[in-house]
Amino acid sequence: ETGVTQSPTHLIKTRGQQVTLRCSSQSGHNTVSWYQQALGQGPQFIFQYYREEENGRGNFPPRFSGLQFPNYSSELNVNALELDDSALYLCASGVAGGREDTQYFGPGTRLTVL
């Protein structure tokens, strides 16, 4: 078990709604990344936060946004939900700098968009 926690575990929304997913990083970590894992696929990088600023972004539209707080917890916000947003959303925390680039994942939030 890593020290990364996510809430909620499951969530059901309808198309067009907005959703906020939450993540608490492992103690001592200063980066948080979010990944989307569609059914039967590998996780896709959404973005990473470091020192409360976005530090890299994958191929996701601006309606995917995030926040990182001073205590290194994080939120993923998705506006105008689409059916294709249904996926497992994974949060990962790590340490920026040096050669340590391992990221540790939380259990994920399963989002279903109807």
Next chain:
Amino acid sequence: AQSVTQLDSHVSVSEGTPVLLRCNYSSSYSPSLFWYVQHPNKGLQLLLKYTSAATLVKGINGFEAEFKKSETSFHLTKPSAHMSDAAEYFCVVTFSGAGSYQLTFGKGTKLSVIP
């Protein structure tokens, strides 16, 4: 750009026989390579990582992987499969040169273990 190709989407082995999950990578820089495992309805667990030290990397639960630069491969092996090894396995590449530790995942290999 970096990418990962997992050569088999599904591997089936009998309990007690060897496991081989194949992975090829592409990276413009010296990469870090990982294998993660995902059990059904669970998050991702780190099995092992390569970061330019020894080319043979030992991980948890008896798994190991060998980094072969000439073949751009990072295959995962285990001498004897156990029923609890049945899961999805992901080969992952990253490099820290850009300052953002973006992980690039393969599409995954589902390992089935037959009793």
